[in-house]
Amino acid sequence: MTVMKITRRTFLKVSGATAVGTVIGGLGFDLSPAEVYAQELRIKGAKETTTICCYCSVGCGIIVHTDSSGKVINAEGDPDHPISEGALCAKGASSFQIAVNENRLKKVRYRAPYSNAWKEVSWEWALEKIAANIKKSRDASFMEKNAKGQVVNRTNGIASVGSAALDNEECWLYSKMLRALGLIYIEHQARI
Amino acid sequence: MTNHYIDFRNADVILNMGGNVAENHPVSFKWIQAAKDKGAIFIHVDPRFTRTSTKADIFVRLRSGTDIAFLGGMIKYILDNNLYDEFYVKNYTNASFIVNPKYSFDDGLFSGYDPNKRAYDASTWALEKDENGIPRRDMSLQDPRCVFQLLKKHYSRYTPEKVTEITGTPVNDLLKVYKAYSSTGAPDKAGTVLYAMGWCQHTVGVQNIRAMSIIQTLLSNMGIAGGGINALRGESNVQGSTDAGLLFHIWPAYLPTPQAQLATLADYNKTTPASKDPRSVNWGKNRPKYVASYLKSLFGEKANKENDFGYGWMPKLDTGQDASWLNLFDEMYKGAFTGFFAWGMNPACSGAHSGKVRQALGKLDWMVNVNVFDSETGAFWKGPGMDPKKIRTEVFQLPCAASMEKEGSISNSGRWMQWRYKASNPPGEAKPDGDITYELFKKVRALYEKDKGAFPEPILNLKWDYETTGHFDIHKVAKEINGYDLTTGKLMANFVGLKDDGTTSCGSWIYSGSYTEAGNMAARRKKTDPTGLGLYPEWSWCWPVNRRIIYNRASVDLDGNPRDPKRPLLKWDAEGKKWIGDIPDNAVPPMGTDGAYPFIMKPDGVASLFGPGLKDGPFPEHYEPLECPIEKNLMSSQRISPVIKIFEGGLDKFTTCDPKYPFVCTTYRVTEHWQTGVLTRWLPWLIEAEPQMFCEMSNELAKLRGIKNGDRVIVETSRGKLEAVAIVTSRFKPFNIAGQTVHQIGIPWHFGWLHPKDGGESANLLTPTVGDPNTMIPESKAFMANVSKLTKQPSQPAKKAAKS
Numbered sequence: 001m002t003v004m005k006i007t008r009r010t011f012l013k014v015s016g017a018t019a020v021g022t023v024i025g026g027l028g029f030d031l032s033p034a035e036v037y038a039q040e041l042r043i044k045g046a047k048e049t050t051t052i053c054c055y056c057s058v059g060c061g062i063i064v065h066t067d068s069s070g071k072v073i074n075a076e077g078d079p080d081h082p083i084s085e086g087a088l089c090a091k092g093a094s095s096f097q098i099a100v101n102e103n104r105l106k107k108v109r110y111r112a113p114y115s116n117a118w119k120e121v122s123w124e125w126a127l128e129k130i131a132a133n134i135k136k137s138r139d140a141s142f143m144e145k146n147a148k149g150q151v152v153n154r155t156n157g158i159a160s161v162g163s164a165a166l167d168n169e170e171c172w173l174y175s176k177m178l179r180a181l182g183l184i185y186i187e188h189q190a191r192i
Numbered sequence: 193m194t195n196h197y198i199d200f201r202n203a204d205v206i207l208n209m210g211g212n213v214a215e216n217h218p219v220s221f222k223w224i225q226a227a228k229d230k231g232a233i234f235i236h237v238d239p240r241f242t243r244t245s246t247k248a249d250i251f252v253r254l255r256s257g258t259d260i261a262f263l264g265g266m267i268k269y270i271l272d273n274n275l276y277d278e279f280y281v282k283n284y285t286n287a288s289f290i291v292n293p294k295y296s297f298d299d300g301l302f303s304g305y306d307p308n309k310r311a312y313d314a315s316t317w318a319l320e321k322d323e324n325g326i327p328r329r330d331m332s333l334q335d336p337r338c339v340f341q342l343l344k345k346h347y348s349r350y351t352p353e354k355v356t357e358i359t360g361t362p363v364n365d366l367l368k369v370y371k372a373y374s375s376t377g378a379p380d381k382a383g384t385v386l387y388a389m390g391w392c393q394h395t396v397g398v399q400n401i402r403a404m405s406i407i408q409t410l411l412s413n414m415g416i417a418g419g420g421i422n423a424l425r426g427e428s429n430v431q432g433s434t435d436a437g438l439l440f441h442i443w444p445a446y447l448p449t450p451q452a453q454l455a456t457l458a459d460y461n462k463t464t465p466a467s468k469d470p471r472s473v474n475w476g477k478n479r480p481k482y483v484a485s486y487l488k489s490l491f492g493e494k495a496n497k498e499n500d501f502g503y504g505w506m507p508k509l510d511t512g513q514d515a516s517w518l519n520l521f522d523e524m525y526k527g528a529f530t531g532f533f534a535w536g537m538n539p540a541c542s543g544a545h546s547g548k549v550r551q552a553l554g555k556l557d558w559m560v561n562v563n564v565f566d567s568e569t570g571a572f573w574k575g576p577g578m579d580p581k582k583i584r585t586e587v588f589q590l591p592c593a594a595s596m597e598k599e600g601s602i603s604n605s606g607r608w609m610q611w612r613y614k615a616s617n618p619p620g621e622a623k624p625d626g627d628i629t630y631e632l633f634k635k636v637r638a639l640y641e642k643d644k645g646a647f648p649e650p651i652l653n654l655k656w657d658y659e660t661t662g663h664f665d666i667h668k669v670a671k672e673i674n675g676y677d678l679t680t681g682k683l684m685a686n687f688v689g690l691k692d693d694g695t696t697s698c699g700s701w702i703y704s705g706s707y708t709e710a711g712n713m714a715a716r717r718k719k720t721d722p723t724g725l726g727l728y729p730e731w732s733w734c735w736p737v738n739r740r741i742i743y744n745r746a747s748v749d750l751d752g753n754p755r756d757p758k759r760p761l762l763k764w765d766a767e768g769k770k771w772i773g774d775i776p777d778n779a780v781p782p783m784g785t786d787g788a789y790p791f792i793m794k795p796d797g798v799a800s801l802f803g804p805g806l807k808d809g810p811f812p813e814h815y816e817p818l819e820c821p822i823e824k825n826l827m828s829s830q831r832i833s834p835v836i837k838i839f840e841g842g843l844d845k846f847t848t849c850d851p852k853y854p855f856v857c858t859t860y861r862v863t864e865h866w867q868t869g870v871l872t873r874w875l876p877w878l879i880e881a882e883p884q885m886f887c888e889m890s891n892e893l894a895k896l897r898g899i900k901n902g903d904r905v906i907v908e909t910s911r912g913k914l915e916a917v918a919i920v921t922s923r924f925k926p927f928n929i930a931g932q933t934v935h936q937i938g939i940p941w942h943f944g945w946l947h948p949k950d951g952g953e954s955a956n957l958l959t960p961t962v963g964d965p966n967t968m969i970p971e972s973k974a975f976m977a978n979v980s981k982l983t984k985q986p987s988q989p990a991k992k993a994a995k996s
Contacts, residue, residue, distance in 0.1 A: 052604075055428055056425075057424065098875065101565075104594075108589070154508060159529045161534055170625045172673050174438065187439060
């Protein structure tokens with residue numbers, strides 16, 4: 001008996017033809033084409049966007065499906081990707097739940113000194129206050145010369161950790177900002 | 193990685209050690225399976241039997257923290273049995289180089305040790321040069337001071353019997369691995385090694401990897417298809433974030449962060465790697481071009497020759513200053529910082545000795561935490577044992593976009609830079625990290641424009657112009673990283689054209705060529721495979737210059753013919769005077785008898801069997817972990833690495849050979865979670881599959897402690913304790929270490945108090961503040977703990993899975 005694995009794509013390619021191998025399930029007959037058809041209905045007309053998995057460093061390909069309102073309705077392995085060839089692990093296969101998840105942070109939150117609660121604030125308010133904090137900490141801790149009298153031009157009072165979770169361009173931009181601010185305590189996941 | 197994931201399929205023997213590839217990099221296992229289907233041998237060496245072990249042809253156990261003993265024994269086996277590749281060792285390594293006559297090694301110490309400083313003066317480890325500055329060599333490898341003879345002498349002590357006493361691996365198991373792996377020393381055989389944090393997170397982490405590099409070099413496995421030293425990195429873009437210089441010691445593309453003694457750019461450039469050997473390409477000699485081009489990418493037109501391209505505006509470290517992670521949080525704990533960014537990170541769970549990290553966060557005036565979900569870091573002020581009324585730290589929690597909600601590239605472990613497109617908008621008011629950074633700096637700059645403040649030059653002069661029609665444009669940053677020819681305004685084709693005179697800019701020279709006038713190379717999706725080796729040169733882009741396997745000229749003979757005809761990675765076309773195959777590691781003609789050596793990033797042009805550039809010695813030597821189960825290192829009088837920094841006082845404690853903490857403990861991951869669980873704990877499908885903290889232990893240990901499978905237990909070190917569910921399993925077995933029974937336990941590190949409520953706490957509450965002397969990567973993989981049955985009721989009822 002020839003057993004052929006049917007993916008949604010291969011099914012679509014052969015749909016209408018009868019030369020499909022047989023997959024025998026517990027019921028004694030083949031359910032796969034029906035399942036694939038049901039899956040096809042779910043994402044019919046959806047827009048496909050390629051991305052790369054956000055977890056480990058293998059770099060598996062993922063196709064994200066969005067509906068006409070732009071909502072993510074599905075995410076699955078990219079069969080054209082040469083490393084992963086459509087496969088995903090449990091984490092990658094759950095990518096959909098990152099996009100559609102009621103626990104996502106959706107608002108900027110602020111916790112005031114000695115407070116026991118978050119307060120929702122606006123981006124404008126938060127960025128202005130953070131910028132003022134940066135300036136205050138930087139100006140108060142800036143060191144032009146070290147104990148030996150050597151020019152060091154650095155901000156001793158601010159540190160940063162992050163992040164391998166950022167894209168390359170974002171990492172580079174963040175590194176550019178931190179160094180312009182004079183930070184030397186710059187670290188992230190690669191160290192731990 | 194020197195190689196890449198698909199390349200696993202080209203190997204004859206695959207060794208996974210210090211990692212658990214099937215569970216932690218699951219999809220890559222298909223390429224191991226592809227190799228196995230062609231007859232390859234797959235070896236797994238680990239303290240624990242995992243799903244990787246189930247697929248292994250050979251599985252052997254070793255005690256955590258004894259990898260150098262294990263690998264040192266393999267080096268001895270290869271040398272004793274003449275299994276090394278003589279041509280390769282003579283021509284492509286420093287085996288023939290002569291070492292300084294004052295070099296010595298005695299009872300665990302290399303020459304030049306200063307016990308007061310706990311540091312080496314490495315001058316006696318230098319390689320000898322002749323009157324022209326060219327390394328002295330003995331091509332017969334007989335000189336007693338040549339690297340090859342010193343290597344033999346050093347590892348002569350690593351007998352199978354001695355290794356067994358240290359590692360707990362039976363002699364027969366050792367020999368099985370040694371024999372199988374060293375079969376790849378033939379030129380037409382390929383052996384690859386896949387490692388992960390199980391090698392890095394030790395006080396001898398760098399030397400673990402050095403030991404394997406020595407093996408790979410002796411067996412001619414570097415620079416070939418199916419070979420290499422391959423780190424299975426834990427984060428999707430930790431390669432790219434490292435490349436971008438988000439570490440204290442490097443600017444982007446591994447340019448060293450300047451230190452205070454290097455006052456001017458000329459001083460900095462004097463430290464450029466140099467070689468007087470005409471046969472060494474020493475690509476590092478080009479560094480001044482990359483530094484000037486980087487500074488141009490920072491300061492644009494404000495950077496010119498007269499002002500050292502703004503070099504003076506950049507922050508400098510004190511000479512020898514170490515501002516790495518453990519020191520950072522030690523300083524924070526002591527109150528050195530008022531401000532802190534935890535951007536896309538969760539140090540309250542990911543940092544070694546997390547209890548100390550959490551206390552340190554309370555010493556700040558303000559913290560900015562950017563993340564996709566809430567985390568133990570952002571919410572530290574309401575965590576266990578914290579009283580918000582006493583914690584001053586202001587916290588800003590900024591919601592960011594997830595990976596499919598923005599555009600940009602990431603780099604996998606194989607250095608493939610792959611472009612991701614935006615599928616949907618982020619929820620609510622969440623924004624991409626790039627947009628947040630861009631807007632935040634504009635606010636800071638506006639404040640400095642209004643009221644100058646301290647040293648405003650770098651802030652006011654920074655080139656910060658990445659908008660298109662009023663919106664932040666990530667493509668503009670990608671192009672800035674690739675670089676421009678400023679005389680024409682065109683994008684650089686690659687880094688070869690970069691200059692040190694200010695006429696080019698480039699944000700990261702190793703990424704030059706990624707976004708050219710021909711387009712965004714990272715976005716390519718063409719699956720041509722001209723070599724048949726799975727290099728896919730037109731799929732995405734790979735640094736450097738789309739070279740898929742680094743040091744690939746080591747795969748050919750002196751005439752440029754492949755040494756392995758079955759896997760021809762490169763071949764010299766004598767008529768066309770060009771290389772065919774991968775992008776050659778420098779397009780020089782074949783080496784012949786006086787041509788260029790293949791290891792172009794090494795100043796001497798060859799691979800370093802002897803590595804004089806490290807802080808803990810030129811050869812890897814076995815030392816016990818800071819916390820270990822035996823009183824004496826069976827290899828020497830130095831129990832622990834003599835150069836590690838010991839953090840003492842305050843919350844920093846460690847205990848060794850203490851009956852209160854009798855078991856070796858290690859940390860690891862499960863397939864369903866990632867890192868601290870900062871993403872995966874919030875995903876219902878995943879948290880249902882792996883809902884809570886557990887502790888794995890052997891049947892023998894469980895019996896000893898009266899623990900049954902499923903019991904709740906307390907795991908404790910001198911730094912902290914946590915609750916877990918006991919998994920009593922034959923996956924762990926006791927070790928026989930020099931006649932003594934040593935038990936090992938293991939815990940995952942994905943949990944934290946915030947969510948799910950009954951999921952358990954971070955494994956890092958238990959780990960010590962101690963790191964590798966070269967990298968300061970914490971020792972999370974071997975420390976001493978106790979485990980006991982929980983006698984009181986658990987603090988919260990255990991549930992099967994959290995509902996969200």
